Amino acid sequence: MDLTTGPELDAFREEVAAFLDTAPTDAIREAGRKLTSVFSPFDEVMEWHRILHRRGWAAPAWPVEHGGTGWSVEQRYVFAEEYARRNLPPLLPNGLKMIGPLLIDLGSEEQKQQHLPGILAGEDYWTQGYSEPGAGSDLASLSCAAVADGDDYILNGSKIWTTLAHRANRMFMLVRTDSSGRKQHGITFLLLDRLDLPGLQIRPIVGLDGLPEQCEVFFEDVRVPQSGRVGAENEGWAVAKHLLTHERGGSTSSPSLYRFVQTIREAAAVRTSPFGGRLVDDPVFQRDLGELEAEVASVEHVEKLAVSGHPISADLAFPSLNKTVSSELTQRLTTLMARVAGLQGLPQQLQALHVGSGAALLSDDFDLVALPYYLNSRAASIYAGTNEVQRDLIARTVAAR
Amino acid sequence: MDFTFTDEQAMLRESVSRYLHKHYTFAARQALVSSDRPYSAEVWQHFVDLGLLSLPFPESVGGVGGSVVDLVAIGEPFGEHLLVEPYLASVLLAGKALAATADNVRARDWLQRILAGTALGAFAHEEGNGTPDPAQVALRCKGTGAAFQLDGEKRLVLGAAEADVLVVTARVEGEPGRRDGLALLLVAPGAPGVRLTPFTTVDGRSAAHVAFDSVEVPAEDCLSTDAYAVITSTVGDALVSLSAEAVGAMGALLRQTAEFATTRRQFGVPIATFQVVAHRLADMKIDVTKARASLLYTAALVEAGRATPRDLSVLKAQVGRLGRSVAEAAVQTHGGIGTTDELAIGHYLKRLLAIDAMFGDSDYHYRVVGAGA
Numbered sequence: 088m089d090l091t092t093g094p095e096l097d098a099f100r101e102e103v104a105a106f107l108d109t110a111p112t113d114a115i116r117e118a119g120r121k122l123t124s125v126f127s128p129f130d131e132v133m134e135w136h137r138i139l140h141r142r143g144w145a146a147p148a149w150p151v152e153h154g155g156t157g158w159s160v161e162q163r164y165v166f167a168e169e170y171a172r173r174n175l176p177p178l179l180p181n182g183l184k185m186i187g188p189l190l191i192d193l194g195s196e197e198q199k200q201q202h203l204p205g206i207l208a209g210e211d212y213w214t215q216g217y218s219e220p221g222a223g224s225d226l227a228s229l230s231c232a233a234v235a236d237g238d239d240y241i242l243n244g245s246k247i248w249t250t251l252a253h254r255a256n257r258m259f260m261l262v263r264t265d266s267s268g269r270k271q272h273g274i275t276f277l278l279l280d281r282l283d284l285p286g287l288q289i290r291p292i293v294g295l296d297g298l299p300e301q302c303e304v305f306f307e308d309v310r311v312p313q314s315g316r317v318g319a320e321n322e323g324w325a326v327a328k329h330l331l332t333h334e335r336g337g338s339t340s341s342p343s344l345y346r347f348v349q350t351i352r353e354a355a356a357v358r359t360s361p362f363g364g365r366l367v368d369d370p371v372f373q374r375d376l377g378e379l380e381a382e383v384a385s386v387e388h389v390e391k392l393a394v395s396g397h398p399i400s401a402d403l404a405f406p407s408l409n410k411t412v413s414s415e416l417t418q419r420l421t422t423l424m425a426r427v428a429g430l431q432g433l434p435q436q437l438q439a440l441h442v443g444s445g446a447a448l449l450s451d452d453f454d455l456v457a458l459p460y461y462l463n464s465r466a467a468s469i470y471a472g473t474n475e476v477q478r479d480l481i482a483r484t485v486a487a488r
Numbered sequence: 489m490d491f492t493f494t495d496e497q498a499m500l501r502e503s504v505s506r507y508l509h510k511h512y513t514f515a516a517r518q519a520l521v522s523s524d525r526p527y528s529a530e531v532w533q534h535f536v537d538l539g540l541l542s543l544p545f546p547e548s549v550g551g552v553g554g555s556v557v558d559l560v561a562i563g564e565p566f567g568e569h570l571l572v573e574p575y576l577a578s579v580l581l582a583g584k585a586l587a588a589t590a591d592n593v594r595a596r597d598w599l600q601r602i603l604a605g606t607a608l609g610a611f612a613h614e615e616g617n618g619t620p621d622p623a624q625v626a627l628r629c630k631g632t633g634a635a636f637q638l639d640g641e642k643r644l645v646l647g648a649a650e651a652d653v654l655v656v657t658a659r660v661e662g663e664p665g666r667r668d669g670l671a672l673l674l675v676a677p678g679a680p681g682v683r684l685t686p687f688t689t690v691d692g693r694s695a696a697h698v699a700f701d702s703v704e705v706p707a708e709d710c711l712s713t714d715a716y717a718v719i720t721s722t723v724g725d726a727l728v729s730l731s732a733e734a735v736g737a738m739g740a741l742l743r744q745t746a747e748f749a750t751t752r753r754q755f756g757v758p759i760a761t762f763q764v765v766a767h768r769l770a771d772m773k774i775d776v777t778k779a780r781a782s783l784l785y786t787a788a789l790v791e792a793g794r795a796t797p798r799d800l801s802v803l804k805a806q807v808g809r810l811g812r813s814v815a816e817a818a819v820q821t822h823g824g825i826g827t828t829d830e831l832a833i834g835h836y837l838k839r840l841l842a843i844d845a846m847f848g849d850s851d852y853h854y855r856v857v858g859a860g861a
């Protein structure tokens with residue numbers, strides 16, 4: 088990675104800035120201000136995805152032949168920095184960071200042609216159907232069954248925590264096609280190219296923040312084509328493991344973490360300390376924020392080494408390490424947000440959180456989002472594999488058991 | 489010294505617990521919170537019948553002369569059941585402030601009605617950041633001898649929308665930071681110039697921001713113009729009751745999480761058999777034990793008239809921090825199901841966050857302790 092910035096990179100920054108200043112609609116900007124989750128408000132972020140796609144910038148990390156930008160690492164950081172600076176809503180991860188890259192790596196030619204354009208363009212939304220009521224950390228014990236019937240599978244069972252299933256039109260999922268051997272054997276990776284199927288039902292689950300984000304999905308004799316299978320039947324575990332490395336990656340996340348620091352600092356500038364004076368001038372507050380900013384800087388350093396090809400990222404523990412660090416840092420940042428909002432964060436303002444509601448705020452944007460963000464981010468150490476399970480994986484790379 | 493409840497306290501606690509266990513299940517509580525009723529009139533009436541509304545007041549003003557420890561005895565079950573009734577707002581805050589100024593006939597009159605259950609009061613003291621130190625009160629009150637005039641705003645006044653009377657703290661003299669020049673006034677929520685913005689808090693309580701725009705207050709409704717001590721003792725006693733609620737919630741979290749961890753199976757075994765889960769349960773137990781001990785000890789100090797501001801800050805800080813950490817541990821141990829609105833777990837977390845934020849959070853109170861208060 089080149090640490091000096093030359094005129095070319097400066098020109099690129101201006102180009103990016105000019106676009107990001109003008110292209111997002113008011114609703115998209117509002118969605119960025121009202122962000123309380125890694126999952127941005129759905130309608131606005133999908134619209135933003137389509138706008139970025141028309142500019143060719145929806146998937147900077149993808150290979151050029153599939154619609155990536157071909158930017159250098161430096162350019163990708165410039166883009167991420169300008170993006171975060173404007174508080175724009177992050178694009179939803181499932182298509183761009185999970186199933187898209189997976190299909191690029193492991194999908195058939197036909198599957199690539201059928202699905203990648205819709206993912207890239209933001210026309211389709213893919214939900215991830217892995218977890219089940221009885222199969223969370225022990226994912227391989229999943230039991231949602233697929234029985235072959237002619238060219239189809241018949242699905243029976245249920246999935247849970249399926250994020251945004253109620254807004255999705257596609258699902259990638261794990262099903263059980265054989266239960267005779269080891270539990271990792273007999274799992275099959277399946278693509279559903281529609282969700283309005285007879286026998287398929289979706290029930291949204293309301294989260295701690297009062298908003299529906301995860302869902303339960305029920306399958307009763309749901310018929311889907313076998314052509315949606317990725318990889319061989321019964322060999323889906325290896326496919327899923329491949330995808331998990333994408334899910335746990337996160338290559339340019341530090342700019343959005345810095346955004347938290349900046350938002351907190353700005354909020355503290357217009358709040359009083361309970362000891363009198365501005366909160367931002369309070370040395371104890373400065374020390375607390377300083378520690379978190381330094382932690383964000385460490386994340387930046389790790390990921391900048393990684394994207395520059397440093398062997399740090401070749402470590403087997405690297406995906407788990409990143410997931411653990413960034414989820415817990417997000418939790419600490421949102422905890423500080425909730426503390427800074429304090430009492431003013433306590434009113435429940437679900438309607439005002441809704442983009443376009445026009446509902447009057449009881450105080451400012453910061454107080455509106457602080458507590459929902461804190462509450463929502465409790466899940467960060469649970470989803471994508473709990474941090475207990477991640478630490479187990481990291482530990483195995485340090486000391487044999 | 490014996491820090492256990494007396495037989496009478498145990499009986500009172502038992503009768504409250506039994507009633508709540510039957511009539512204030514989590515499902516009933518959730519139905520209430522999602523209805524448009526701010527609290528349950530039936531539950532409130534039952535509290536009147538049980539004598540809970542007159543419990544904290546001396547016999548001279550029509551109370552039964554209960555102690556701080558009596559309030560702790562009922563506070564824990566309140567917390568365990570996530571009660572949203574305006575006991576804190578009307579009885580422990582407005583009521584206590586009125587009792588402390590009961591030589592004023594208007595104060596005595598309102599207090600009588602509050603403890604009979606025929607009126608509700610609210611304590612309009614909060615100004616946005618917890619307002620733990622009454623000296624920071626800034627709401628302006630101009631005195632003109634025969635009348636006073638209020639200008640400014642109170643934030644997050646619990647129970648204000650249902651209140652028949654607001655007990656308002658305001659500054660008649662000097663700048664924020666000074667202990668003198670603080671007034672305590674009675675204001676009708678419907679008085680000209682009073683504007684309420686009502687809302688519900690994340691922990692299911694009815695509250696409102698209250699704006700005062702040239703609100704006239706007649707001299708007889710001014711209860712004090714040197715109210716620092718009254719406000720401090722009112723808030724101090726309320727802290728102990730709030731802490732009791734927190735400890736009740738923490739105990740419930742420990743029980744429910746332990747039960748979950750012994751029944752939830754992954755990898756063919758109960759998750760409680762994983763050492764990291766078992767140790768987290770152990771930490772929760774350590775935290776609950778510490779918080780409850782500080783609660784009981786501090787309540788006894790208050791009852792003996794020996795609690796210092798430092799003692800109250802120790803309690804509030806410990807309960808605030810340990811409460812959060814117990815609740816966060818409970819969510820994490822539950823996995824996905826812990827992040828939903830459907831389990832009580834998350835509602836305890838929200839209640840504990842709210843308790844931490846009120847009257848100074850743990851960071852504030854640790855600093856008070858550390859400064860050698």
Ligand SMILES: Cc1cc2nc3c(=O)[nH]c(=O)nc-3n(C[C@H](O)[C@H](O)[C@H](O)COP(=O)(O)OP(=O)(O)OC[C@H]3O[C@@H](n4cnc5c(N)ncnc54)[C@H](O)[C@@H]3O)c2cc1C
Binds near residue numbers: 215
């Ligand atoms: C907000 C959110 C979004 C999600 N989105 C999706 C999605 O889109 N698609 C999807 O398929 N899934 C999704 N999930 C599910 C997520 O992957 C699971 O919640 C997670 O794997 C944990 O499973 P569980 O909830 O069943 O908890 P459990 O596995 O029951 O875990 C309970 C507790 O036990 C601990 N534990 C379990 N096993 C061990 C062990 N071996 N050693 C030590 N501790 C252990 C856990 O760490 C946790 O603390 C989402 C979850 C959340 C909260």
